[in-house]
Amino acid sequence: MAELKIIEPACGGWRGSLTIPGDKSVSHRSVMFAGLGDRPVHIRNFLHAADCLSTVAVMRALGVQIQFLGEHELIVTGKGLHGLTEPMGVLDAGNSGTTLRLMMGLLAAQPFFSVFTGDASLMQRPMGRVLQPLSQMGAQIFGRNGNNNLPLSILPMQKKLRGICYDSPVASAQVKSAILLAGLYADAPTTVTEPYVSRDHTEQMLAGFGVRMERSGTSVTVFPVQKTKYCAPEEITVPGDISSAAFFLAAASIISGSRLCLHNVGINPTRTGILDVFMEMGAHLCVKNRRQSGGEPVADIEVEAAPLHGVSFGAQIMPRLIDEIPALAAAALFADGDTVITGAGELRVKETDRLHAIAEEFQKIAPGSIEEREDGLVIHGGAQLQHARVASRGDHRMAMSLAVLGAAGEGAVLEEADSVNISYPSFFSEIKRLQESGRD
Known part of the structure; x- marks a missing residue:
């Protein structure tokens, strides 16, 4: 009850x-981005709350090693930019739109199959706004209600995604971040233009991991990343x-x-x-x-x-x-x-x-x-x-x-x-x- x-x-x-x-937004991203590195990252002041723990569970299901040292402190050891592995079961984003939408961008480029679900609230939230630009990049994602709602299936990619220039109809950090994460694996730079600049935690943190980012007005561009250029920091304090x-x-x-x-x-x-x-x-x-x-x-x-x-x-x-x-x-x-x-x-x-x-x-x-x-x-x-x-x-x-x-x-x-x-x-x-x- x-x-x-x-x-x-x-x-x-x-x-x-x-x-x-x-910060919830930074906590999500710290675990995701550290999980793409190949050395331990010590994360402090992590938000130990349901949404962020959904991200932890998803990254673990993808083969990332995550060890909690305390309620708000953990060490994430990834397997490299191309080291995520196919999950054994359905990935559950819980109530977290951030987990789902950002992971859609990240998993759209992977050479394995994945399926997402969530709680009753997340099942009703629109995913088409993320699926549409990812589809333009070549991703194959299918879901309920005209590919707009969970559950969603993400099919394996056998080649690189296409870099695109996308004019987003909404200023949404989640939409922007999903596209930028997919852009890490694209064959050319990827640019997102928003009507207004949304929160930029993804751009700031990716830059801290050695990713080349460029901003011009309300547009931000991410350049494809070579494995040797993605360098995780030793520590992140949220x-x-x-x-x-x-x-x-x-x-x-x-x-x-x-x-x-x-x-x-x-x-x-x-x-x-x-x-x-x-x-x-x-x-x-x-x-x-x-x-x-x-x-x-x-x-x-x-x-x-x-x-x-x-x-x-x-x-x-x-x-x-x-x-x-x-x-x-x-x-x-x-x-x-x-x-x-x-x-x-x-x-x-x-x-x-x-x-x-x-x-x-x-x-x-x-x-x-x-x-x-x-x-x-x-x-x-x-x-x-x-x-x-x-x-x-x-x-x-x-x-x-x-x-x-x-x-x-x-x-x-x-x-x-x-x-x-x-x-x-x-x-x-x-x-x-x-x-x-x-x-x-």
């Missing part, structure tokens, strides 16, 4: 400091995930008396739209102690309660904060005036239809406060909040945003609270600790 969690109203604010868990930090940035901004310091937060410029929007809303944020961790910029962020005001933002910034919309929506309910979000249609094909889920579930706590639009939301700030029973719908980011909303308001009963295990297993224990600190 799915977990039911009682969310108590915050009393005295949330106070203290916390170290944000490892920065803290700004998508997980977003819920505490929101909570500290809207819960009276709060003051938090978030340590080791990744501030890759392709991910910091959340900070830009919060600052525009009037949040009291201070980014301190900037440094590098695992080739990525990180910092500590101090945040305290502040009066917020409504803002408008849309498609141009969306690739830099798409996963943070639920946290921003919770904060917007406490702002003065309306917050208008457009260009967010991508949220309809996440773990759930997040636009619809936010509109329905948030309004159980704040009736009449949200208008659902085709590609966004209009959030009316200053609504009267009430205690309510709400559901995460199996979506980890919905669960965390509803928990923040309940704590900032009159409390809530949260169904399927265990969905936080997808990205932040210690989320509720952190809330408890910070609430107790605020009462001291």
